[in-house]
Amino acid sequence: MEREMPDKSVVVNLNEFERTRRVQVSPEIVSALHNCRDLLIEGSTRVLTRQSEAMENALLAMAERAPLLETRNSYYAAQSTLNKRANELLSACKDAYCTRFNDFAHARDKAAGADMLELSLVDDQDFEITLVVDKATSRLRYNCAEELVALDARMAHLMGRSDLSENDNPLGPRALCEALLEGIGRVQSEQHVKIVLLNQFDLALTTELAHIYQSINRALIERGVLPDLKVGAKSRAQPSGAQGAPASGGTPQAAGADPGSDIFRLFEQLAGGGGLVPGAAGGYPGGGAGHGFGAGFSLVDSLGQLQTGSILLPDGGRFTLPLAEAATIQNVLRSLQRSPVMQAASPLDAVLVDAVAMLFDVVFDEASVPDRLKAQIARLQIPVLKAAMLDRNFFSQPNHPVRRMLDAIATLAVHLPDNEAGNARLDAISEVVSRVLDGFEQDVAIFAFAATQLEAMGTLLDDTLDRTADAGLQHEIDEIKQAERAELAPVIVHDFINRALKDQPVADTMREFLRRDWAQLLTRDYLQEGETGAHFNSHVETMRELVWSVQPKADMDARLMLVRILPGLLKRLREGVAEIDLPQKLSDHFFATLVILHANAVRPNAQPVPLPDISPEDIAELTPAAEAAWNGTASTAVGSDLEPTAVEIEDEFTARARALNKGDWVEFHYDDGTFRWARLGWISGVKNTYLFSDQDGMNSFSIGLHRLADKLRRGEAVLVERKSITESAFGKLLNLFRQKLGVA
Structure with missing residues (x-):
């Protein structure tokens, strides 16, 4: 038990000194840290899940070439762990990383004297592990050098430090490798097998980690963390000139924020042109004088009234927008443009209204979003317009809270089967939308909260579907593997016999x-x-x-x-x-x-x-x-129910089918006009057999690579891209406005 020091004591209590010295981390910083943590570990585990079968094949090949029995057994044990316990293994790695990261984020210091205890002899096994982690770290850091320079600087800035050494960054390769090794150890205790698995994970991440770090840098830029730091912000997939430019008003935008980076400048050009935009002052006979709106007219205030009901006109009349009911899809902003309210709006406000109306036109034309979700999005038209008027970063920031919410709603489309479970999920979405409609006044933070709820709902549904589908498909996977083994058995067996008899x-x-x-x-x-x-x-x-x-x-x-x-x-x-x-x-x-x-x-x-x-x-x-x-x-x-063969054609559709990964969605269309969404749950590495399940992960069917490519070619199957609908819509919007201005 600690003894309390006298008030006038000159002796410094080191425990109390350490407590006062710790930096108090704000909730905003903790939120940013957690966002970066999730981007890193979720992205890494997605890569490892996608590469699991390739890693298994590599381990089998190495086992075949290994001259020593002990080495072969290590490779076989690692392959068996990946084959039978991949989900458990990656979950353990994720938990280990999150625990380590959270310790850092909450500034949990080591126990007193821990540093002294670390000054001890290291046995051969620990030394071997250290060398493996050092090698894996060096390889990853070498391939992500540019991205990590920026990330180290931004993390140091975020934590209020002058600098941050490369091994102290909780997002760095060393922290990731150590956490992966710890997670592997929770599932596989044998030393050499742990080393083999870590090496495989490291090789799988080598070419992908740089892109994950780029996304983390972009997320920090969007939060205003060293947005002008150029190092590490460049996308490898784009030319160097594709950086986001500051929007009007000097607010720096996120790197890669096209098409929104210069869209507001186009709005200003359109507003200055006069008469180009329906609804601008002077655009209708009589201008703004017909209804006597005064100089103090505020379109935002009018939108606030329209959000809850109707607006009182100066002549004593009332204007009410058509109701955006949950069962309908109607662009009520077009009715607003034709209303007397817009006759007193400024030219720039009229352009913004037209832009948001066009945005909803594009969203409502999006085939990947079902009508019942579009109806929920349609309810948000007035709040979204109002938010865009209040915070014009809406047009330039892909991660703006309002856009996040719209994207989150659209992403949930794959989880809305036409059954009781799908209807319950739709009701939950409707409740979130209703809370925004009832609570939004001036602060767009309500959209951020709603977006977080919807994103969490999507993550939970994804995880649940992963577990359900993996369990439900296991029997079919075993049957397909056995059927493929039966076809390969004569070749494999006689190859082993011939090698034994050779010479x-x-x-x-x-x-x-x-x-x-x-x-x-x-x-x-x-x-x-x-x-x-x-x-x-x-x-x-x-x-x-x-x-x-x-x-x-x-x-x-x-x-x-x-x-x-x-x-x-x-x-x-x-x-x-x-x-x-x-x-x-x-x-x-x-x-x-x-x-x-x-x-x-x-x-x-x-x-x-x-x-x-x-x-x-x-x-x-x-x-x-x-x-x-x-x-x-x-x-x-x-078996007897083999799938009919398809003509083997190598073209862009075959390439699209080959590029599919576990978790991707495909929309299958049938002759009676119906369609269904199916999630890819497994791909056979032997005969390229694709195993799909429905939106609940229950019913399944298999299809060969070339037959799937043929369906894509005929339009009987369409790849469902879970992309940002707002980013896609803004891209089309930008082109439309450029055409209006005659800009190339």
Whole structure:
């Protein structure tokens, strides 16, 4: 227990000193930090999920080439962990990173004396781990050098520090690698397997992490954190001149903020042109005098009244907009433009009204947003216009709260199946929209709060769908894998046998046994477990030992080795022969031959003992019975309801199908005029079979690559891009206004 110091004591209580020295982090900074944290770890886990099958294939290839059994086992164990526990593994990595990051964000210091405790000897395992983390960190930092210079500076500025070393940045590669290693350790405790998995994660992230850091830099720029810092803001996918320019009024905009970066300048040009925009003063007969609006007229105040009901005109009449009901899609801003309210508006205000009206026209034409969601967006027309009048950053900032809310609503389209669950989700969206309609006056923060709620809803639904679909598709995935293994089994098995026999002087009887009889056992193992299965590899190893055992043994060491392994080898061979129900006569002939081959292998003279004979007629008579079980197994695995084949054409549609990743959505259209959305849940790396599930992750179907490409080619399938509808709309809007002005 600490003793309290006297009031006049000259002794400094170091614990109290450390508490007072800590920087108090504001809620705004914590929010920015959490946003950056989520961008990094969510982006990284998405990349790793997308690359999981490629990592598995790489591990299998490395295991095949590895000369040492221990190394091969590490690769196989890592591949098995990825194959069976990928979701658990990535979830553990995400949790580990968030915990570490939160400790930093909340300034949780190490316990007193922790630094002293760290001055201890490091054992070989810890040293090896340190080297691996250092190597992974260096590789990632090298590929993200430009982005990290800017990110280190912005994080230092955000935390009120003069500088921030590269390894102290909680968003840096070292913090990420250490968290990934910790998460891997929660699922896989074996040291070498953890190292193998970390190396694979590092390689998968090497080419993708720079883009994630670019998005974090853009997010910090939008929050005003060193917006003029040029380093690291450049997009690799765009020319260097595509940086966002400051909008009128000197407010710096986010890098890559096109098309909004110069849109307001076009508005001002249009307003100065006079008569170009319907609704501008002078644009209607009589100008603004017909209804006697005074000089103190405020369009924003009028919008506030229209948001809650009607507006009182100077002549005593009332003007009310058509109701934007949840069941209708109507651009009420067009009615506003034709109203007497607009006759007293300034030219620039009239341009802004026209711009927002055109924005909603584009959104309402967006085919990827269903009508019942468009109806919810339609309810927000007056609040959105009012917000745009109050905060003109709406036109230039892609991450503006109002635009975030509209985008969040549109993104939820994939989670609205036409059933009870979809209707309940639509009701929840409607409640959020109603709160904005009732509560918005001047502060656009209400849109930010609503956007956060909707985004959280989308994230929760995505996560729930991931878990539901992964569980629901597992049976179909297993069936497809087994069917593909059945097709590949003869090729794979005979390849293993040929490699075992390559350049080995083996009697024809032994070759025939391996290719005719032992191949049945290997095929059965491959169908059940695949190439990495324990039984398959055990029987392959038995085959290799068998081939070695019948080779001539010129020295005593080789003969002693044969004596040691022979009892176990014969035991495994008899068990294998029993598994495939080899006829007794064939079995007896094989083992009699094997005895002579082993005797010949250790004979000091060159005169071999002749092998026992069996007539070809006996073999032909017995072989069909031995193969019957294998033929039945293979036919069962392949199944009878195979998908019809499609013509293999390599074009842009095939490329689009190949580019699909797990979690992408496709809209399938049918002859009766109906359509349904399907989410891609799994892609076979062997035959490019795509497995889809519906919006609830329940019903599933599979389709081949070229058949899917053919549907895309015919318009029977359309890729659903979960993009920002407001960004897309502003791009079209910018082109429209440029056409009005005759700007190229």
